Amino acid sequence: MGEAVARRSCYLGDRCHRCTATSCAHHRWKDPIDVTAAIVPDPHGLSDLLGVWATCLGDAPVLPWQLDVRKNELTCLTGEPCGSGGDEVALILKNPAHARAMVLPEDQGRFFACVERIRALHPAATVVRVRESDGPGRWVAIVAMPDPGRAMWCVGLLADCSGLVDIVLGASSASRLDDMIAAIDDPVILMSARSRRPVAANPAARALLGAALDRPGGLSLDDLLRTSSGVGAAELFEALVFRGRWSGLLAVPSADGEVRLCTARIRALPDRTENLLWVALVPETTDAGDSSAEASRKVTLGEPPAAAVAALATAEDIPAMLRAILAHQPPGMAADAVMRSRIFIAENRVVVTGVARSSQAMPTAEAFPYEGSIAENIVRFGLDHLIVEDTSRSIKPIDWVLFIPKGIRSYFALPFFVGGVLHNVLIVCSTEVGRFGEADMRAFAPLLGPIEAALDRLEETRAAP
16 A cells, blocks of 8 residues: 555645655655545546545545535435444534534544545545444444536535454454443343344333343244234344344333333344343334324415515515415416525624425524524535435535425525625525526516515515604
8 A cells, every 4th residue: 555655646745744745655654543635636537536535545445525615515426335334424524413412522523524525625534433233343444625627616525434443453343342232222132143132232222121131041033023013033133234234113011010112123243252132222212293194285376476566565474475475376387485584794693584385384483593504505615596306315414404394305596685694595495405596496486576575574574663
């Protein structure tokens, strides 16, 4: 590896503070844990980055990705998943709340510093430890650099380097697993794949199961499978071989003598001494209000602009204005919701109100940070509109705290300025991915004047004493 790196000319040239040679391996990698700013752009883009990674980490599972910084849109590219559960791990790059829940607290400072460098189009790399909902956790490496072929784009890699870290650290697998399961809130049991009986458990599992964990013959996975789901060990191992995991309901004897119904997720866990089964349990809770039935949305075709103008001119408040827009949208658009975001840049906040065609509750004068919002993107890049084709690929915090929980999969946003300052953003939403395009911007254009007049009138009404 050292010779391969040394054949490259030094990208830093006279700025090298480590040595005076024209070929310097120190410029490529500095620290094995945090190598932020050590990756240097080269003209071969992602393919070269993949090549460097393969040379450095061998067979580590790698997930390549690209980021459109203008749209704040991150797309995972074709490649090996980052181990099993790779989609969940990849979500840490998109959703800050998910990252705070997944990345260990002591690694979060390094992780978010790396993300900020990526968003600022700087070369960046780091390694962090990530929890899993139904696994032992892993070491994840993030490497990124500006795309040399496209302005305002980044390319990068997400890789599971747990195996390499184990080798480098020479850690005892038993102590590593004990530490990992102890940090998990839900009950987790490690069982011998040969005997199907417990060999370790975290505090949550001990609180749930009590003495059954340690009593000889007290807890057997075979018995749990047969009495709960009718599945035997053969079917379990078939699922582990061909799908990588098994999930189902298990009736588990609890410490209070009752039988608790739990959702169980089981994964194979190779170990240096024996093969283990990772059994994660989540006790079921009854939700009396659970209902998945929802009335079908009725598609309302647009009416002549005159009707829309009249409806907007007579709207008494922002929700009424939004309902008028939803009822008089251009033919064929079929938006499912409309939101208005009032922008207060100096106060670092936006206030969002929305209406929907379905029974889905929408925000009413709900405040969110300006930083990470649609408005920030519009101001930062001087956009006259913004189309988001798939919110699940977004890295904007507002998409993860507002739009995705409301079932919004795509939207377009239109800004309204007063004296050159952004005051309002109108957001037209759909529950379908890729619902809107440039043709929708043109179709919506005749409504912009009446909408702006309504916003100005209602702003004056709200501000009046």
